[in-house]
Amino acid sequence: GAGVSQSPSNKVTEKGKDVELRCDPISGHTALYWYRQSLGQGLEFLIYFQGNSAPDRSGLPSDRFSAERTGGSVSTLTIQRTQQEDSAVYLCASSPRGGGMKNEQFFGPGTRLTVL
Amino acid sequence: EDQVTQSPEALRLQEGESSSLNCSYTVSGLRGLFWYRQDPGKGPEFLFTLYSAGEEKEKERLKATLTKKESFLHITAPKPEDSATYLCAVILYNQGGKLIFGQGTELSVKP
Numbered sequence: 001g002a003g004v005s006q007s008p009s010n011k012v013t014e015k016g017k018d019v020e021l022r023c024d025p026i027s028g029h030t031a032l033y034w035y036r037q038s039l040g041q042g043l044e045f046l047i048y049f050q051g052n053s054a055p056d057r058s059g060l061p062s063d064r065f066s067a068e069r070t071g072g073s074v075s076t077l078t079i080q081r082t083q084q085e086d087s088a089v090y091l092c093a094s095s096p097r098g099g100g101m102k103n104e105q106f107f108g109p110g111t112r113l114t115v116l
Numbered sequence: 117e118d119q120v121t122q123s124p125e126a127l128r129l130q131e132g133e134s135s136s137l138n139c140s141y142t143v144s145g146l147r148g149l150f151w152y153r154q155d156p157g158k159g160p161e162f163l164f165t166l167y168s169a170g171e172e173k174e175k176e177r178l179k180a181t182l183t184k185k186e187s188f189l190h191i192t193a194p195k196p197e198d199s200a201t202y203l204c205a206v207i208l209y210n211q212g213g214k215l216i217f218g219q220g221t222e223l224s225v226k227p
Binding site: 004031033035041042043044045048050056058059091093095103104105106107108109110 | 147148150152157158159160161162165203205207212213214215216217218219220
């Protein structure tokens, strides 16, 4: 079946502009995660959605970052007033359920964001 | 502070030369440990989940093991196509579903 898809695959923007990154999880997966992978750094957790529960936003680095998940499926990560330090690969993952056993997370290909 | 450390950072092997990658963790309340493989320009690909000390999982030339302090990813008779970055991550109790990742080990296997 189809895996996690993300769009766009690459995004180049100018400092100060807003960007939106999209994630389509695997059908039927109730949990969705966003991570960031910066050059020379490991994957860094950003935000986690599980069903209808309030999302865990504890990893968002600043109030310029926000995310939504509509209808329990597609998610959008929005970065406002982008800064050069926001340049990274943004990865989305989904899992059949969140927080419990068999919590294998399946990742999309990522969106490479470059802020000039 | 919860921490995951992988070693070595980079490993170069000849084809057929077996070796091991290490993932040590200092965390409160380990729920599970995951191994992923990441090829350049792609997202991480799930390999294994380990939940309790003494557990082992195998897949082709890879075997993952878990103790109370660390996990090993053993690679037996590697091939060039095993070249990739291998990532270790943990999931903790009372932390929802988020994964805490190590920095990864970049493996290069030369023919």
